[in-house]
Amino acid sequence: MDIKVGDVFTWAKTFGEEETLQFAEISGDKGRHHMERDEKGRLMVQGLFTASIGTKIGGDLNYIARKMNNEFLRPVFTGDTITCELTITEVTPAEGYKRIAMTTVYRNQHGKEVLIGSSHGIIRD
Template sequence: MKFRVGDTASFSKTITEADLVLFAGVSGDTNPLHLDAEYAKATRFGARIAHGMLTASLISAVLGTRLPGPGGIYLSQTLQFLKPVFVGDTITATVTITAVHPERPVLTLKTLCTNAQGERVVEGEARVLYEPSERGKGGSKA
């Protein structure tokens, strides 16, 4: 597949109670801000919020399944957390190619997560190594 500056792909997901609990279990981040409604009610957010890295993981979903897709390997990611994400929020992660490196199979991408109101909740930049052969296009060549 030939990648071009400006190519874009997205993935959307509604954040659920189960997502917070499962992410806490996998990551070990059991901060009561994410899991305890009474605790979270007394914070600046007034309610539980999703883990920042849970929200950012939606970017990984785009990179691994859509652009560049299967076979893509994260090299780096910068992140800025701009707004909280609450249970029930639908988040859309979008990646856009900003550079295709001419001498190696590496893409630089603008990464962005927005809520249903179009507000930016996470933004940053990723570098991804992609498989230039047919093997990187999904499916197995066993």
């Protein structure tokens, strides 16, 4: 795959209750704020579960992350649809691979940013 600076990739996901509870089991992140419903009957989705939307895009690109930085801006709840927009900011050829840098912006169904991040890694040739 030919990747260049400025390429943008997106993926959206609506978080369900069952998978959020499954993530709590798998990750062990069972903080009260994830297990008890809010006044609207929703569960708060774990931050790393939210961030996993970007890993779907990374997998499609065969990207191997070496460093990831995330800033969690707003809570995400079950029923929310989150879209991750990933932008390639650096591509540096090396022997047998490319060094890649990217930024990510995650927005909810209302267009509000819920998570921003960056990552550095490689894609093998």
